[in-house]
Amino acid sequence: MELVQHGRIKIGSWRRFWAHQIISGDGYLWASTTRVLGLPVRGYDRLIDGRGDLVHRIAGKIAVVDESGPDVSRSAAGRLVCELCWVPAATLGPDVTWSAVDDDTARVSLDYAGATYDAEFTIDAAGGLRSVRTRRWASLDGQPYRLHEFGAQIHRSGTFGGFTVPQHVTVGYGFGGSEWPAGAFIEIVLDDAVFT
Template sequence: MLGHMPHAAADLTTAAPGSARRVADVWTDLATDTTTPADFSVDMVSGLPEPVARWLLRSIDVGAALRTSVIVTMSGQIRIGAWRAFEARQIIAARRGYIWAAVARFGPLPVRGFDRYSDGSGEMRWRLGRLIPVVTATGDDVSRSAAGRLASELILTPAAALSPGVNWTAVDGDSAMAAVEVDGTIHDVTIHVAASGTLDSIELLRWGDPDQTGFGLHRFSAVCTGELRSDGFGVPAHTRAGWGDLEAFIDFDTERTVFL
């Protein structure tokens, strides 16, 4: 069975990258193997809204182990004042947590650090040139925003769409809404699916302060194109995301995925 064959994790370390050294123990915990005895079969999408079934039948190979954690390697541009090149690696454990560890360039100096959500709390820690703190953020608002982000990362762990903590409702022939439970709070994430089964976009109301006027619920969306496949799963190859009607703040290519 495909679900019991060696997979790409065999040749990629699951250790935390240097920019997330402070939370290496959390990274290790999130990187726990999630392989279950169950393998994906067509009957598992029975009863789901048609757009969800179409997405999952495209995104998960029949016979693939239902892994719900993934390490994602990506690169692109992030808007911090101006657009700046970045490289990142992210561990996502569906509905449990994530760490996004990245390095961006500010002229000759790197800004490195991480965003984290785990055990119900969020955190952001970034430094210029390893020494000068530029962002240090924790607290209820950060945690609530990070939980919404984790809910939206469902698109990078397709098998999690079948979990008991995710309930689906049809919107129309190409869209469906997932009620994703994260640490006791429900986040409504709407996916839009192409006729081919690949994702076109997602959106949700996410807690944040994108316009610097105070925290609240704001529309957050991502446009997805292409497909990258590994370990029996397909995920968007390119993503551009942002808040409301504001200009997107991140644009990246997914270079590699390793499902755990």
């Protein structure tokens, strides 16, 4: 599936961004563009074959971020299980299992690259997705990698190609706790989704 997005991303301060994402139950490539000090910042977040990479550069030359390795891969896989909400058909794959948490919440578990990643999807009374949350492996504020509360608040859903998916989402760390919404780092608006 391919997503076309725009929104705001926090890089020091909130900045506008535009992105294209290709996503499946096997991984993703998120290519984005924003601006810092008037200069273009282009790059990608990628998870392919269990390997995660983050590469974003100012004017194609100065690295804003250039990371890979086991910690980045583990963090990227945690992101993937949350982003299954944009790929409804992938949630029915053989590597995905569902279990009830309560009347409004289901746990989705994704077996990926030799590990299992869980997320909780909370549904409203009409059956629409309200939020997604997990504990995601990350290094925040220069601290060592560890698990952090992570999630997405779904403000609005839209229907594309017959599938209803989140269309306006705020994503970040500290989700569901006292650190929210200060831990939010990206607000995404889905402009189009093409299911293949």
